[in-house]
Amino acid sequence: MKLNATNVFLILCASFLVFSFSIYLGPLSKKANPGFNSEEAARGRLIWQNHNCQSCHQLYGLGGYLGPDLTNVISDARKGEVVIRALMKSGTKQMPAYDLSENEIHGLLEFLKSVDASGVADPRSFTNTNFGMIEKHENK
Ligand code: HEC
Structure with missing residues (x-):
């Protein structure tokens, strides 16, 4: 097969289709058991919002500052x-x-578990650099 523009285009189209299908056929989450019930977590998020917990607590450093950051409180x-x-x-x-x-x-506990599973954030362990970037302390 000669590698002219049409063939390159067709190969790219075929690769795109194969890749797209592989994504749709793959499982939604790599973790078979994420460690929390996502329906309960969604219900818990509403309870979190209705009680305005965020007015005193932060998630990923965002929120009120009277109480501690709760991103990883579960673990x-x-x-x-x-x-x-x-x-x-x-x-x-x-x-x-x-x-x-x-x-x-x-519900709230499942919500906090889902937040915890989504990543690590402890703003107290971050420092601002002179260039406006944030770095994590290695020793914390
Ligand atoms: C008026 C502010 C305020 C609101 C609103 C609030 N909290 Fe708190 N929360 C605090 C403070 C302050 C602490 C720290 C405990 C202490 O030493 O008094 C705390 C501690 C916690 C802790 C323990 C965290 C730790 O690291 O010890 C959890 C969990 C928690 N709150 C969950 C919630 C939830 C869930 C809600 C909403 C239903 C909520 N809070 C609403 C002020 C608040």
């Missing part, structure tokens, strides 16, 4: 579900106690 070895659950029920001096049902707490 924090010092916290974990039991501590988080207790905190949400009883509140603290600065955080209001929410009258949440067991069902709502479960």
